[in-house]
Amino acid sequence: MATFWCEWAWLPQGPRPGVRFEVERGRITAVAVDVPAGDAEQLPGMVLPGLANAHSHAFHRALRGWQTGDRGTFWTWREQMYQVAAALEPDSYYRLARGVYAEMALAGITCVGEFHYLHHAAGGTRYADPNAMGEALVQAARDAGIRITLLDTCYLAGGFGRELEGVQLRFSDGDAAGWVSRVDQFTVDGERARLGAAVHSVRAVPGEAIPEVVEWARHKPLHVHLSEQRAENEACLAAHGCTPTQLLDSRGALGPDVTAVHATHLAAGDVALLGGSGTGVCLCPTTEADLADGIGPAPELRVAGSPLSIGSDGHSVIDPLAEAQAIESYQRLATETRGHFTAGELLDVAAEAGHRSLGWTDAGRLEVGARADFVAVDLGSPRLAGAAPDAVPAVARAGDVREVVVDGERIVRDRAHRAVDAARELRDAIADLRKPR
Incomplete structure (x- = not known):
C-alpha cells in the first residue's frame, strides 16, 4: 500500500486542504481531509484528478511549427499532413508517439484516446501483422506511462462518391467487413489499454457501411x-439530403457510447439530436483555431444533454487545461459575455468526462474506488500567484504541472518524465520524418 499527502486536492465536492490518499493496486482505498502529512509521499500544490485527452492523432505532432506562415485552409493543411503520413512505418511511428505521449504526461494527461487510421503500408499493402501500426501506438503509450484507448478507425472513401487516392490507401481496409476482420485480430492489455472504434467521418465512410462499425463497437467507445468544416456539411447535404448529424442518427450512430469530435458547424436540430441521444462532444479548441475551423456551440450542446470533453487533436498545443479554458474564452469572444463555464465544470470536461468518453469510467475523480491518478499543479508558479484554490482549473497551464501519478505510480517528478526525454525523442523523430524522400 502507498500513501500520498496533498497540500490541496480537488475532491468531488471541490478543493480541500491537507488530503491523504491511501492507494492499493492502483486504486484509491481511503481519503482523509485536513490531516498532517506524516510519513506519506507528498504531492505539493493543488492535486487534480488525472486529465484525459479524448482526441489525438499522434503523427500530427510532426506538423507543429512547420510552414506556419502560409495562408490556406483545413484542406491545404491536410496535404501537409498526408506528407507525414506517407513517411511513417511502425518503428518510426512508435518513436514519434512515445515522445508525443511523454509530452502529454508532462502536461498532466493520464489517458489518451488515439483516433488511429494509419493502418497499412504504402499503397495499402498489409503488414505481416495487420495491426502493427496500432500496436506501435499502444506500446508507445505503455512506455510513456499513460493509459490509451485505441480508437481503431474505419476509413473507406476519399469523399462522398470519391475513390481513395495516394496516401489514403494506407487508411483503408477495403470495406467495413475488412475493417471488422482486421480489428477482430487486435488484442490489447485491458489494464492500461483498451480498444474502441471510430467512423472517420461521414465523407470517409459511406452511409451503408456505418451500421457495421456501430454493431462491432456496441458497448465500446465509438x-x-x-x-x-462547412464544406463537409454542404457535401453531405448534396449527397444525402441531410446534415452529417442526421445521417449518423439514421444509421444508429448516436448514443451515450458515441463521441462526436468537433461538432463545430451544427444546425439547431443537430444540437437537439446530439443532446437528446446523450452523444458526447469532444471539443479541440486549439486545433480548431489553428486550422481556422470555427467555434462550436459548446453551451448549447451542454444544455441539450451532450457531455463535453477535450482533445489536443493535431497537437499544435498539448495542454489539456488550456483546451478546457479555451472553451470558455472562445465563447466569450463569440457572444461578448462571460461566465459560460465554472472552473469546476472545466475540470470535469478535462478529467472525468474525457475518461468516460474513452471507456474508463473509474478515472477522472479523486474518491474511494477510483484510479489513483494525481496531477500536482505548482501553486507557487508566477502564473498562479494570488489565485484562489478554487480557480486553479481556470488559470493553470501545462507548464504548472509538477508531478504526475498514474494508477499509483509516479511518472513525472519535478517536471521530468521518469523514462522518456520527450524533447529529444520528438526532435529526433520529427527530423527523421522531414528528411527528403
Whole structure:
C-alpha cells in the first residue's frame, strides 16, 4: 500500500486542504481531509484528478511549427499532413508517439484516446501483422506511462462518391467487413489499454457501411469526426439530403457510447439530436483555431444533454487545461459575455468526462474506488500567484504541472518524465520524418 499527502486536492465536492490518499493496486482505498502529512509521499500544490485527452492523432505532432506562415485552409493543411503520413512505418511511428505521449504526461494527461487510421503500408499493402501500426501506438503509450484507448478507425472513401487516392490507401481496409476482420485480430492489455472504434467521418465512410462499425463497437467507445468544416456539411447535404448529424442518427450512430469530435458547424436540430441521444462532444479548441475551423456551440450542446470533453487533436498545443479554458474564452469572444463555464465544470470536461468518453469510467475523480491518478499543479508558479484554490482549473497551464501519478505510480517528478526525454525523442523523430524522400 502507498500513501500520498496533498497540500490541496480537488475532491468531488471541490478543493480541500491537507488530503491523504491511501492507494492499493492502483486504486484509491481511503481519503482523509485536513490531516498532517506524516510519513506519506507528498504531492505539493493543488492535486487534480488525472486529465484525459479524448482526441489525438499522434503523427500530427510532426506538423507543429512547420510552414506556419502560409495562408490556406483545413484542406491545404491536410496535404501537409498526408506528407507525414506517407513517411511513417511502425518503428518510426512508435518513436514519434512515445515522445508525443511523454509530452502529454508532462502536461498532466493520464489517458489518451488515439483516433488511429494509419493502418497499412504504402499503397495499402498489409503488414505481416495487420495491426502493427496500432500496436506501435499502444506500446508507445505503455512506455510513456499513460493509459490509451485505441480508437481503431474505419476509413473507406476519399469523399462522398470519391475513390481513395495516394496516401489514403494506407487508411483503408477495403470495406467495413475488412475493417471488422482486421480489428477482430487486435488484442490489447485491458489494464492500461483498451480498444474502441471510430467512423472517420461521414465523407470517409459511406452511409451503408456505418451500421457495421456501430454493431462491432456496441458497448465500446465509438468516436466520429463531425461537421468540422462547412464544406463537409454542404457535401453531405448534396449527397444525402441531410446534415452529417442526421445521417449518423439514421444509421444508429448516436448514443451515450458515441463521441462526436468537433461538432463545430451544427444546425439547431443537430444540437437537439446530439443532446437528446446523450452523444458526447469532444471539443479541440486549439486545433480548431489553428486550422481556422470555427467555434462550436459548446453551451448549447451542454444544455441539450451532450457531455463535453477535450482533445489536443493535431497537437499544435498539448495542454489539456488550456483546451478546457479555451472553451470558455472562445465563447466569450463569440457572444461578448462571460461566465459560460465554472472552473469546476472545466475540470470535469478535462478529467472525468474525457475518461468516460474513452471507456474508463473509474478515472477522472479523486474518491474511494477510483484510479489513483494525481496531477500536482505548482501553486507557487508566477502564473498562479494570488489565485484562489478554487480557480486553479481556470488559470493553470501545462507548464504548472509538477508531478504526475498514474494508477499509483509516479511518472513525472519535478517536471521530468521518469523514462522518456520527450524533447529529444520528438526532435529526433520529427527530423527523421522531414528528411527528403
